[in-house]
Amino acid sequence: MDLATLEIFLAVAGDRSVTKAAKAIGRVPSNVTTRIQQLEQDLGVALFSRDGKKMTLTGEGETFLAYANRLTALALEARQAVRPLTPSGNLCLGTMESTAASRLPAPLTQFNRMWPDVSVRLTMGVSPELTRSVLAGELDCALIARPPQAVLAEQQSFSDDLQKLQSELIFVEELIVLLPPGHPDIKSASDLRVGSLAALEPGCTYRRVAEFWARKSSAVKTMEVGSYHAILASVATGQAAGVMPKSVLELMHWLGNARMHDLGPVETFLVSRRGDRASALDAFHDVLVATRGKAPHLPPG
Amino acid sequence: MDLATLEIFLAVAGDRSVTKAAKAIGRVPSNVTTRIQQLEQDLGVALFSRDGKKMTLTGEGETFLAYANRLTALALEARQAVRPLTPSGNLCLGTMESTAASRLPAPLTQFNRMWPDVSVRLTMGVSPELTRSVLAGELDCALIARPPQAVLAEQQSFSDDLQKLQSELIFVEELIVLLPPGHPDIKSASDLRVGSLAALEPGCTYRRVAEFWARKSSAVKTMEVGSYHAILASVATGQAAGVMPKSVLELMHWLGNARMHDLGPVETFLVSRRGDRASALDAFHDVLVATRGKAPHLPPG
DNA sequence: AATATAATTCCCGAATAGAGACTGATCCTT
DNA sequence: AAGGATCAGTCTCTATTCGGGAATTATATT
Numbered sequence: 001m002d003l004a005t006l007e008i009f010l011a012v013a014g015d016r017s018v019t020k021a022a023k024a025i026g027r028v029p030s031n032v033t034t035r036i037q038q039l040e041q042d043l044g045v046a047l048f049s050r051d052g053k054k055m056t057l058t059g060e061g062e063t064f065l066a067y068a069n070r071l072t073a074l075a076l077e078a079r080q081a082v083r084p085l086t087p088s089g090n091l092c093l094g095t096m097e098s099t100a101a102s103r104l105p106a107p108l109t110q111f112n113r114m115w116p117d118v119s120v121r122l123t124m125g126v127s128p129e130l131t132r133s134v135l136a137g138e139l140d141c142a143l144i145a146r147p148p149q150a151v152l153a154e155q156q157s158f159s160d161d162l163q164k165l166q167s168e169l170i171f172v173e174e175l176i177v178l179l180p181p182g183h184p185d186i187k188s189a190s191d192l193r194v195g196s197l198a199a200l201e202p203g204c205t206y207r208r209v210a211e212f213w214a215r216k217s218s219a220v221k222t223m224e225v226g227s228y229h230a231i232l233a234s235v236a237t238g239q240a241a242g243v244m245p246k247s248v249l250e251l252m253h254w255l256g257n258a259r260m261h262d263l264g265p266v267e268t269f270l271v272s273r274r275g276d277r278a279s280a281l282d283a284f285h286d287v288l289v290a291t292r293g294k295a296p297h298l299p300p301g
Numbered sequence: 302m303d304l305a306t307l308e309i310f311l312a313v314a315g316d317r318s319v320t321k322a323a324k325a326i327g328r329v330p331s332n333v334t335t336r337i338q339q340l341e342q343d344l345g346v347a348l349f350s351r352d353g354k355k356m357t358l359t360g361e362g363e364t365f366l367a368y369a370n371r372l373t374a375l376a377l378e379a380r381q382a383v384r385p386l387t388p389s390g391n392l393c394l395g396t397m398e399s400t401a402a403s404r405l406p407a408p409l410t411q412f413n414r415m416w417p418d419v420s421v422r423l424t425m426g427v428s429p430e431l432t433r434s435v436l437a438g439e440l441d442c443a444l445i446a447r448p449p450q451a452v453l454a455e456q457q458s459f460s461d462d463l464q465k466l467q468s469e470l471i472f473v474e475e476l477i478v479l480l481p482p483g484h485p486d487i488k489s490a491s492d493l494r495v496g497s498l499a500a501l502e503p504g505c506t507y508r509r510v511a512e513f514w515a516r517k518s519s520a521v522k523t524m525e526v527g528s529y530h531a532i533l534a535s536v537a538t539g540q541a542a543g544v545m546p547k548s549v550l551e552l553m554h555w556l557g558n559a560r561m562h563d564l565g566p567v568e569t570f571l572v573s574r575r576g577d578r579a580s581a582l583d584a585f586h587d588v589l590v591a592t593r594g595k596a597p598h599l600p601p602g
Numbered sequence: 603a604a605t606a607t608a609a610t611t612c613c614c615g616a617a618t619a620g621a622g623a624c625t626g627a628t629c630c631t632t
Numbered sequence: 633a634a635g636g637a638t639c640a641g642t643c644t645c646t647a648t649t650c651g652g653g654a655a656t657t658a659t660a661t662t
Contacts, residue, residue, distance in 0.1 A: 001303065002303025003302055004303075018608075019609080027652090028652050028653075029610085030612090030653080032609095033610055033611090034650085043383055044385065044583065050610095051659095052658075053608045053658080054659095060383040060385070061383075063382050067376075071372065071375055075368075077368070079344060082344050082361040082364050083346070084346050084361070282345065319639075319640060320638085320640080328620080328621095329621055329622075331621075331623095331640090331641075331642080332620050332621075333640095335619080335642095338641085351640070353639090354629075354638070355628095355639095
């Protein structure tokens with residue numbers, strides 16, 4: 001029983017789905033299935049009941065869930081306790097709007113609880129800018145979306161900058177096109193019955209991925225709006241389709257009547273300068289990996 | 302960071318020696334070295350300071366030790382908490398004298414604390430008898446010493462019985478011949494200046510291993526005595542050399558002036574009937590593996 | 603009934619862990 | 633002070649494990 005197994009278990013328990021959990025933690029479903037089965041065999045008890053295609057926790061599963069949370073929390077605490085330098089000072093963290101909204105609250109809260117002496121300075125921006133800022137030393141690290149290879153190939157300097165930094169996969173976002181109410185399902189951009197795609201600034205990776213997708217079959221224009229709330233508002237008017245990660249949409253309690261089209265996964269990486277052993281950065285990194293895959297609300301303790 | 306790594310760390314921290322720890326948990330020293338190094342690299346801090354051939358815990362190592370203990374204890378608790386059937390009733394456990402004295406107090410205390418509804422019935426005996434009793438259903442499980450292949454080959458029925466049972470390595474005992482004070486070091490049994498070897502009953506595995514060793518170079522007789530205390534007494538008189546596991550000797554605060562000769566490792570296995578899924582047995586098994594390698598005193602909590 | 607979705611199974615290539623031989627340093631003995 | 637023993641660590645080889653992808657099965661949905 002290692003902590004990676006517990007992370008997998010927590011993800012499945014949180015999403016009640018092998019497929020979703022696999023996406024969330026950047027693994028393949030077959031792997032998740034196997035690890036869960038191994039865990040169950042190791043413990044000698046069924047953690048989930050498989051009623052058809054639903055994964056629901058059994059009573060024992062609920063019990064184990066509590067322990068899994070405590071165990072991972074304790075392991076994180078152990079890591080932090082032996083950290084050679086006590087983190088303090090500033091941590092300049094760059095992040096995308098979407099990540100700041102959907103993923104960051106939990107780990108940031110946890111981090112502040114553990115290291116009150118570190119003041120986190122949050123900078124919002126789009127991935128290429130953030131990456132450049134890390135390289136320039138203006139930021140200690142940043143959470144950025146690395147587009148798929150086909151899209152990245154069009155952004156030479158972004159790609160070059162990424163090469164010079166060390167990066168680690170943290171989240172996998174499911175990028176979607178949100179359709180206005182009543183809009184029929186689409187197979188490609190040519191099926192769009194709206195005037196434009198609502199997205200953020202030009203540099204935004206999600207926007208670029210969406211534009212790359214749209215270009216293949218349509219000449220639809222992109223409309224630039226200032227925030228995800230503004231995107232939602234645009235979609236609500238029926239005049240645009242919105243581009244955003246699914247996690248952001250879920251955050252907004254909009255789920256019920258929304259049609260969406262899947263543009264595939266986009267990976268979020270934590271990037272920092274190679275060999276940068278700043279203590280606060282390391283600590284933040286550990287909190288990030290310990291928190292990912294868990295339920296979005298704050299962990300106990 | 303998995304629990305196996307923590308077990309290795311705990312063993313090294315307890316013995317302050319890679320070699321000893323490796324023996325205690327049935328691994329090879331190079332493996333222990335590597336795993337400790339990996340752990341240190343993962344945590345980014347030195348857990349041990351290597352002054353020559355001594356391994357001493359660093360300050361961070363001490364800190365981490367506390368967490369490692371809590372982590373393994375919590376993991377054990379998690380396993381027990383999801384156990385499908387609550388263990389209760391009787392657990393008939395067979396054990397050798399030596400194991401009962403040196404290894405069993407800690408896990409038995411822990412087990413009683415966790416499952417007060419199980420009454421453990423302890424039966425002492427020598428390995429072949431205990432094995433036979435497990436097979437016959439008189440015992441649920443037993444801790445027995447499986448002699449090296451050369452010796453086991455002479456005990457056909459013992460060997461046959463073992464084949465029919467499932468077994469798992471739990472401890473590795475270092476079997477020694479304890480020499481009387483003032484006795485010169487020996488290379489083989491022919492160097493013995495005493496009239497006999499003091500050992501327990503004829504069926505005792507340790508006795509058989511010792512006799513096997515003695516036969517190769519000497520005609521020294523074995524003297525049968527009733528207990529390890531009696532063996533020590535015999536040795537103290539200067540008339541016999543005593544056969545026992547090192548862990549028993551260490552238990553008796555006799556270490557200082559004692560010369561001993563090493564007869565090599567003898568493995569202690571937990572044996573039970575194949576497919577026997579008795580809950581209490583499983584629970585005891587888990588406690589046993591969680592406790593092995595730790596310091597002999599009782600774990601916290 | 604047909605389709606889509608999700609979990610699982612199977613298989614293969616890659617990564618990892620453990621065993622064993624060897625090295626170099628240190629401690630103890632003579 | 634020299635020689636031997638002991639111990640941590642290194643290196644290499646091999647066996648096992650693990651993760652990814654395609655195929656399969658089962659279950660909801662339309």
